[in-house]
Amino acid sequence: MDILCAIDTGVLCGVEQWFTDPAQWTGPAGIPVRLAEHAYYSVVALLVATAIAVPLGLLTGHTGVGGFLTTSLANFARALPTIGVLFLIVLLAGIGLVPVLCALVALAVPPILVNTHEGVRGVEPRLRDAALGMGMRGREVLFRLELPVAAPLVLIGMRTAAVQVVATATIAAYVGVGGLGRYIVDGQARQDLSMMLGGSILVVLLAVATTLLFAGLRRVLVAPGLRAEAASAR
Amino acid sequence: MNAAWDWAAGVLDWAVANWSYPGEPDRGILPRLLEHMRLSYAPILLGLLVALPLGLACARWKRLYPPVLTGVNVLYAVPSIALFFLMLPYTGFSDWTAIVPLTVYTLVILLPNVVDGLRQVPEHVRQAAVAMGFGPLRRLVFVETPVAVPVIIAGLRVASVATISMVSVASLIGLGGLGRLILSEGFRRQFDAPIVVGIVLTVLLAFVTDAVLVLAQRLLTPWARRDGGVGGGRGIRARRRRRRAAAAVPAEDAAVAADLTTTAGER
Numbered sequence: 001m002d003i004l005c006a007i008d009t010g011v012l013c014g015v016e017q018w019f020t021d022p023a024q025w026t027g028p029a030g031i032p033v034r035l036a037e038h039a040y041y042s043v044v045a046l047l048v049a050t051a052i053a054v055p056l057g058l059l060t061g062h063t064g065v066g067g068f069l070t071t072s073l074a075n076f077a078r079a080l081p082t083i084g085v086l087f088l089i090v091l092l093a094g095i096g097l098v099p100v101l102c103a104l105v106a107l108a109v110p111p112i113l114v115n116t117h118e119g120v121r122g123v124e125p126r127l128r129d130a131a132l133g134m135g136m137r138g139r140e141v142l143f144r145l146e147l148p149v150a151a152p153l154v155l156i157g158m159r160t161a162a163v164q165v166v167a168t169a170t171i172a173a174y175v176g177v178g179g180l181g182r183y184i185v186d187g188q189a190r191q192d193l194s195m196m197l198g199g200s201i202l203v204v205l206l207a208v209a210t211t212l213l214f215a216g217l218r219r220v221l222v223a224p225g226l227r228a229e230a231a232s233a234r
Numbered sequence: 235m236n237a238a239w240d241w242a243a244g245v246l247d248w249a250v251a252n253w254s255y256p257g258e259p260d261r262g263i264l265p266r267l268l269e270h271m272r273l274s275y276a277p278i279l280l281g282l283l284v285a286l287p288l289g290l291a292c293a294r295w296k297r298l299y300p301p302v303l304t305g306v307n308v309l310y311a312v313p314s315i316a317l318f319f320l321m322l323p324y325t326g327f328s329d330w331t332a333i334v335p336l337t338v339y340t341l342v343i344l345l346p347n348v349v350d351g352l353r354q355v356p357e358h359v360r361q362a363a364v365a366m367g368f369g370p371l372r373r374l375v376f377v378e379t380p381v382a383v384p385v386i387i388a389g390l391r392v393a394s395v396a397t398i399s400m401v402s403v404a405s406l407i408g409l410g411g412l413g414r415l416i417l418s419e420g421f422r423r424q425f426d427a428p429i430v431v432g433i434v435l436t437v438l439l440a441f442v443t444d445a446v447l448v449l450a451q452r453l454l455t456p457w458a459r460r461d462g463g464v465g466g467g468r469g470i471r472a473r474r475r476r477r478r479a480a481a482a483v484p485a486e487d488a489a490v491a492a493d494l495t496t497t498a499g500e501r
Contacts, residue, residue, distance in 0.1 A: 081402035167313025
């Protein structure tokens with residue numbers, strides 16, 4: 001059973017023992033519960049951010065109004081230190097899940113917004129002309145041409161945001177809510193390196209799973225003709 | 235409105251009063267700012283040092299690029315905070331615990347830019363170099379790399395903003411420059427002024443660094459200012475012409491800008 005302990009009695013062995021301890025897998029502080037909490041915060045934050053950013057990006061991209069303001073603000077937001085924003089919101093609004101979610105949403109909006117905006121803006125004019133020539137109206141152009149063509153870029157923005165949110169939800173444990181960050185924060189408080197590393201590994205696994213999820217979503221949501229082209233444009 | 239002014243004035247007062255302490259080199263805001271610069275500039279420079287030869291190799295041997303890019307992307311999926319903690323058993327509480335993960339993150343942005351920059355060197359430039367007797371290696375180093383400078387610097391600008399804002403996360407392991415100001419002076423003491431000062435200084439540092447990189451690009455690519463069909467001449471009219479041309483660029487470059495979100499007008 002203890003494969004790693006057979007070759008190494010230090011850090012790796014401790015982590016393996018932490019993972020294989022049956023107590024770790026049950027109860028309110030067990031791995032399944034913490035994992036579910038972490039995924040729950042991340043999904044809620046990402047959905048709220050998407051509900052804000054995609055319509056706004058479609059609007060600015062389609063009309064061209066406020067495009068410069070949007071990209072400038074998003075650029076500015078990228079320079080903001082996440083933990084500073086999180087701690088400031090928590091300090092002003094108090095401890096709890098809602099302030100944490102606000103900070104996570106604030107983190108997730110800029111990449112989705114910029115990519116949606118640029119995705120719609122990047123639709124080739126001749127495609128738009130063709131759609132207009134086929135008799136499509138403004139709204140039809142937006143939903144039947146611009147949104148599908150922009151979909152790969154929107155999904156990349158959502159993936160970037162999702163990975164960042166999964167990572168940052170860890171920090172949320174510093175302000176008293178659950179999730180995988182608890183292992184890191186509590187492990188640090190107890191000087192328990194195995195616990196900290198175990199929590200970190202779980203966050204890494206969740207982030208990799210998120211990336212894979214978006215690779216799958218891309219297969220389902222992006223039109224076949226667009227996939228090859230979008231792959232070459234990263 | 236008055237309350238907001240008072241609050242801002244209070245924050246500013248705190249910043250001035252705590253800027254630095256003579257005789258105590260590790261106390262105050264300035265040492266944290268310098269630490270932040272050290273912890274962010276080292277990964278950016280190291281990232282460039284790794285990305286340049288790696289990118290040159292990937293541009294030279296095309297088969298190398300997909301696996302290298304996938305590897306770097308997988309590492310990027312690892313959250314920074316987790317990577318900092320995973321580094322702890324190996325590097326302890328030294329600066330390297332922050333520098334190594336941040337360097338890896340810069341590679342994700344820098345490597346594709348180096349490779350794409352080299353690939354988009356116009357064919358006629360390449361052929362001219364061949365005709366002048368440049369061998370493959372000399373051509374890569376002395377012709378294609380300089381032509382790729384704008385794209386490489388565009389990558390550096392994104393990487394530097396991302397790194398400067400990410401350094402703060404390292405405060406959770408006791409490093410992190412301005413992040414330490416935010417966490418230990420601000421959050422642990424339930425005091426908003428250090429948090430605000432930390433955020434503002436981080437953003438300022440990112441903007442100043444960005445401006446330096448834009449300036450570096452202008453100095454490194456003098457030909458970009460001279461030709462292009464719209465440059466020519468000084469004076470208000472020429473400047474207005476240039477500005478109009480620069481404003482027209484973003485629409486063409488949407489795909490690049492989507493990933494970079496830098497102000498494309500500078501390119």
